[in-house]
Amino acid sequence: MSTSVLVNDTVRIKVKFVDVNQATGAQIPVTPVAVVVSIKKSDETLLINESITTSGRISDSEYYYDFTPTEPDTYKVTFVGSLSTGTSITVNQQLYVSTSLDEYKPSVILKTDEIVTFAPDVDPIYLDPEELRPYFPEASLIEIGESIHYYSLEVKQLYSLRDDATAADLNFTALEYIKAATACDLSRTYSYGGDDDVSVQLGDLTVTTRNLPRAEITRGNATTWCQIAAALRKEMLAGKTGPKGILPKGLPTESMGTSGKNIDPETGKVYYLSDRELYGPGKKILPKEDPMPKRGIRSYD
Secondary structure, eight states, X not given: OEEEEETXXXXXXXXXXXXXXXXXOOEEEOOOSEEEEEEXXXXXXXXXXXXXXXXXBSSSSEEEEEEOOOSOEEEEEEEEEEOTTSOEEEEEEEEEEEOSSOOOOOSSOOOSOOOOOOOOOOOOOOSOGGGTTTTOTTSOHHHHHHHHHHHHHHHHHHHTOOTTOOGGGSOHHHHHXXXXXXXXXXHHHHOSSOOSEEEEEETTEEEEEEOOOOSSOOTTTOOSHHHHHHXXXXXXXXXXXXXXXXXXXXXXXXXXXXXXOEEOTTTOOEEXXXXXXXXXXXXXXXXXXXXXXXXXXXXXX
């Protein structure tokens, strides 16, 4: 932290002692048993080295010290908080004191304007945006990440994944689909890998590659990011469906129960009577009389 004040102005310097949770990375306020503040000039001359009493206590983890500089300079302020465990936490601050004529500035400053862009909450994101950065160097990581997030949501809904699912829970086809679909979106903007007609001419030799329409796109004949994404998406959808039971429509017209079966006394198997055995010799059966086609053979033939 750096603060700029004028000579003979009283400035209140505040400090807060925190620790970091190694598991979550979150900051945790800590309560020191003793706090010492020291203030030095730029030439390392020690001006103040005092213990902060309860009067300088804001909360269990926050303290302050009122300092009135008398000379323009760059002051180094150090707070040391001693913990009950025997360890200590050190917090350093810089205080720039100026006059109406002389102004002290930090020695390290930002020489040019820098734009810092913060991404929204993109969760889930099953692919590292750095993997697509070499293909689309002009695209920002935020733009790539937002597109990956969109297709990660599609895969999450398709496979009904949990909220805590990671890329390790996805199969190869799903990960490649997210990559290809994201590259398809980016290729529409940056025109990499999405040309339908590419022509190269060398003297009298002309080589033209055309992306002709196909009846069915697969991994074998896909030539662009969008076609690869379409083929992979079709594979994912096919893996989510299964065959349904096939039921005859309107057939059979006769009962298929156990009664009325013909059992061969020698083998004990069910066999089917032929038309001659069922209706007698010389009887011609019309198709309309028996809609169920007969095989004309026994089960053991």
